[in-house]
Amino acid sequence: MSNVYTVTQVNTYIKNLFVRDYNLGNIYVKGEVSNCKYHTSGHIYFTLKDMTGQIACVMFAGQRSGLKFTLKEGQSVIALGAVNVYERDGKYQLYAKEIIEEGLGLLYQKYEQLKEQLEKEGLFSREHKKEIPAYPVSVGIVTARTGAAIQDIINIAKRRNPYVQLYLYPAQVQGEGAAETIVAGIKALEKRKVDTIIVGRGGGSIEDLWAFNEEIVARAIYQCSIPVISAVGHETDVTIADFAADLRAPTPSAAAELAVPDVRGVLYEMDKARNALNRNMEIKVSLCRKEIESLTLKLEHLSPIYQIRQKRQLLVDMDQTLNQLFHNKILKKRHMLELYIEKLEGLSPVKKLNKGYALVANEQGRIVNSIKKTAPGEKLRISVTDGDILAEVTQLTEVDRPEI
Numbered sequence: 001m002s003n004v005y006t007v008t009q010v011n012t013y014i015k016n017l018f019v020r021d022y023n024l025g026n027i028y029v030k031g032e033v034s035n036c037k038y039h040t041s042g043h044i045y046f047t048l049k050d051m052t053g054q055i056a057c058v059m060f061a062g063q064r065s066g067l068k069f070t071l072k073e074g075q076s077v078i079a080l081g082a083v084n085v086y087e088r089d090g091k092y093q094l095y096a097k098e099i100i101e102e103g104l105g106l107l108y109q110k111y112e113q114l115k116e117q118l119e120k121e122g123l124f125s126r127e128h129k130k131e132i133p134a135y136p137v138s139v140g141i142v143t144a145r146t147g148a149a150i151q152d153i154i155n156i157a158k159r160r161n162p163y164v165q166l167y168l169y170p171a172q173v174q175g176e177g178a179a180e181t182i183v184a185g186i187k188a189l190e191k192r193k194v195d196t197i198i199v200g201r202g203g204g205s206i207e208d209l210w211a212f213n214e215e216i217v218a219r220a221i222y223q224c225s226i227p228v229i230s231a232v233g234h235e236t237d238v239t240i241a242d243f244a245a246d247l248r249a250p251t252p253s254a255a256a257e258l259a260v261p262d263v264r265g266v267l268y269e270m271d272k273a274r275n276a277l278n279r280n281m282e283i284k285v286s287l288c289r290k291e292i293e294s295l296t297l298k299l300e301h302l303s304p305i306y307q308i309r310q311k312r313q314l315l316v317d318m319d320q321t322l323n324q325l326f327h328n329k330i331l332k333k334r335h336m337l338e339l340y341i342e343k344l345e346g347l348s349p350v351k352k353l354n355k356g357y358a359l360v361a362n363e364q365g366r367i368v369n370s371i372k373k374t375a376p377g378e379k380l381r382i383s384v385t386d387g388d389i390l391a392e393v394t395q396l397t398e399v400d401r402p403e404i
Contacts, residue, residue, distance in 0.1 A: 140189030200231030231255030
C-alpha cells in the first residue's frame with residue numbers, strides 16, 4: 001500500500017514516457033477520417049482508423065494554415081504530428097501538424113528527401129544568394145504564355161515602370177517535360193543577359209506545381225549567373241525552387257513588384273540626388289571661388305608688377321615725406337634766422353647809435369670801451385648816427401656803474 005499513486009501522477013508519468021520517445025514526437029500516421037468535427041474555436045477533432053484499430057486526433061487552429069483541403073468522412077489521409085497523452089481523460093491522441101491526402105504522400109516524401117539533399121549540398125545557403133538589381137533595364141519571365149501569372153506580371157510592371165523591357169520565355173509549367181522547358185527558359189534568358197529572371201506560375205495542387213520541385217530546376221536556378229526570383233503558386237505554396245532562388249515572392253504579382261522598381265520612387269530619388277548634387281556643386285564652386293580669390297590676392301602680392309607699384313607708391317610717399325620734412329626744416333631754419341637777425345639787429349652798433357649811443361675808437365681804430373684804454377691828450381674818433389666827431393682826452397674820471 002506504500003506505492004499508491006494518484007490518477008494524475010500515473011497519467012503524467014505515462015505522458016512523460018510518450019514525450020521522451022523520439023519516434024512518437026514526429027510521426028506519420030495513415031488512416032481513414034472518421035468522426036470529423038470542425039469546432040467553433042477553429043480546432044479540428046477527428047479519428048484515424050484502419051481495418052483493425054483507430055486513434056483520436058486533433059489539429060489546433062494554429063496549425064490549420066498548412067491544410068489545403070477540407071477533411072471529409074471516409075477520406076484517406078496521412079497526418080504528421082506527435083502522439084501524446086491528454087492527461088484529463090487519460091488517453092493518448094495524435095496532435096496533427098500537417099495533413100495530406102494519401103495519394104500525395106509519396107510526392108511529399110520525395111519533396112522532403114530532395115529538399116534535405118540539396119540543403120546539405122548548400123544550394124539553399126544564404127551566402128550564395130545574389131542581390132536583386134535595384135534599377136533593372138530588362139526582366140526575363142519563365143512561365144506559361146497564357147494564364148493569370150503573366151498577365152499580372154505585365155500589368156504590374158507596366159504600372160510601376162513602363163521603361164523596363166520584359167522578355168517572356170513561354171514555358172510549360174506542369175505535366176510531363178515541364179521541368180525541362182523551365183530549365184531551357186532560364187538558360188535562354190541568362191544568355192540574353194537580362195537583369196533579373198522571374199520563374200513561376202499561378203496556384204494549383206502539389207501535382208500541378210511539381211515541376212518546380214524537380215532537381216534540374218533547382219540546380220538551374222542555383223547555377224544561373226543572373227538573380228532569380230521564384231513566384232510559384234500562392235503564399236502558402238512552397239516549392240524547392242523557392243529555396244534555390246535568390247529571392248522568393250509569395251505570388252507572381254509580388255514578384256513583379258520586387259523585380260520592377262516604381263518609377264515614381266526612382267524619379268523622386270533622382271530628384272533628391274540631383275538637388276543634393278546641385279547643392280554640393282554650389283558649395284564646392286563657392287569654396288573654389290574663395291580659394292581662387294585668396295590665391296589671386298596672394299599672387300598679386302607676389303607679382304613683380306604689384307611689387308613695382310608698391311615700391312613706386314612707397315617712393316611717392318617717401319618723396320612727399322622728404323619734401324614735407326625739407327619744407328618744415330626750411331621753415332624752422334627761416335624762423336631761427338629771423339630770430340638771429342632780430343637778435344643781431346639788437347646788437348648792431350648802428351641800431352645802438354640810433355638810440356643815442358656812440359662808438360669810440362683811438363687813432364689806430366681800436367675800440368675804446370674803458371678809461372684804461374686811453375690817456376689824456378690822446379685823440380679819439382667818436383662815431384654817431386650821421387658822422388664822426390674828433391675829440392681829445394683832457395680828463396679821465398672813473399665811475400662805478402652796475403653791470404647790465
